[in-house]
Amino acid sequence: MTLTEIRPGAVTSQAIAGRGPWQLAWRRIRTDRVAMVSGLVVILLCALALATPLIAAWNGHGPDDQFRDTGITAQGLPVPPNGEFWFGTDRLGRDLFIRVLYGARVSLLVGVVATGLAALVGVVVGLLAGYYGGVVDTVLSRLMDVVLSFPYLIFAIAVVSIAGPSLTATIGVIAFYSWAAIARVVRGQTLSVKEREYVEAARSMGAGDFRIMFVDILPNLLAPVIVLTTLLVPAAIVFESTLSYLGLGIVPPTPSWGNLLSEAQGFYRVAYWYLGFPAATLLVTTLAFNLVGDGIRDAIDPRMERLFGRRRRTRKGA
Numbered sequence: 249m250t251l252t253e254i255r256p257g258a259v260t261s262q263a264i265a266g267r268g269p270w271q272l273a274w275r276r277i278r279t280d281r282v283a284m285v286s287g288l289v290v291i292l293l294c295a296l297a298l299a300t301p302l303i304a305a306w307n308g309h310g311p312d313d314q315f316r317d318t319g320i321t322a323q324g325l326p327v328p329p330n331g332e333f334w335f336g337t338d339r340l341g342r343d344l345f346i347r348v349l350y351g352a353r354v355s356l357l358v359g360v361v362a363t364g365l366a367a368l369v370g371v372v373v374g375l376l377a378g379y380y381g382g383v384v385d386t387v388l389s390r391l392m393d394v395v396l397s398f399p400y401l402i403f404a405i406a407v408v409s410i411a412g413p414s415l416t417a418t419i420g421v422i423a424f425y426s427w428a429a430i431a432r433v434v435r436g437q438t439l440s441v442k443e444r445e446y447v448e449a450a451r452s453m454g455a456g457d458f459r460i461m462f463v464d465i466l467p468n469l470l471a472p473v474i475v476l477t478t479l480l481v482p483a484a485i486v487f488e489s490t491l492s493y494l495g496l497g498i499v500p501p502t503p504s505w506g507n508l509l510s511e512a513q514g515f516y517r518v519a520y521w522y523l524g525f526p527a528a529t530l531l532v533t534t535l536a537f538n539l540v541g542d543g544i545r546d547a548i549d550p551r552m553e554r555l556f557g558r559r560r561r562t563r564k565g566a
Contacts, residue, residue: 280547283547335348369427491506512526
């Protein structure tokens with residue numbers, strides 16, 4: 249039967265399937281080639297970071313193994329990229345490719361764990377401030393303002409001077425500095441959502457405050473939290489690299505993109521690869537995470553994209 253033979257009011261065999269907001273967001277992001285390619289880059293980087301010990305065992309080069317005979321030239325300089333050392337070597341004759349991969353493990357671990365802790369604290373604080381209001385909101389909002397206005401480098405220096413530079417201290421500093429941004433967004437959304445009818449209905453049926461916050465309100469805040477979290481991961485990675493570059497983060501010989509850049513800054517004229525490969529890896533990683541975050545934001549809330557598209561069409565029509 250063709251389309252022209254279907255009588256008005258006839259019921260077809262194929263039912264119309266409804267689509268939820270997450271299904272619509274997934275359909276939008278699948279059409280965004282930049283976000284999909286960036287997502288594949290992020291997945292590839294994470295896979296390489298997880299497989300780094302296997303790659304090092306297959307290659308036979310550990311992150312701290314020094315190859316004095318083949319990894320350093322007669323002039324005492326690092327060896328350029330070749331068949332044995334794909335990214336060349338560093339100033340001590342260590343395989344730079346393996347050290348960059350181990351640095352990816354550290355940077356991605358710090359970025360994901362610190363952002364996860366910041367999201368957890370930010371969501372809880374934002375829900376409490378937005379839901380209860382009054383004195384609770386005032387105190388927590390002023391705390392957010394203090395954290396957001398505090399110079400993070402001074403705070404990092406103070407923490408390191410007390411606890412010493414370490415992975416735990418780096419994660420703690422980044423999480424402390426990041427949670428307030430998530431809390432402020434969650435607080436604003438909670439102020440709006442808590443006035444809706446289904447929240448009033450849950451309250452009238454005797455639901456407790458914590459059930460309303462975490463069962464009725466929180467699921468409606470997941471979209472902005474996910475978007476903000478994906479955009480905070482690259483910021484945390486850059487933050488960790490900055491601290492390690494300044495000697496306040498990961499301590500050598502443990503490789504990190506930040507301390508690799510710090511070690512290579514005196515060799516950029518004679519060994520471009522020493523500085524170039526860690527910097528390029530850091531750039532590609534942060535760019536990929538940012539593009540994925542932008543794609544998720546546009547997929548979840550396409551109104552901004554439509555607004556810009558309407559403005560572009562108006563200008564063309566003018």
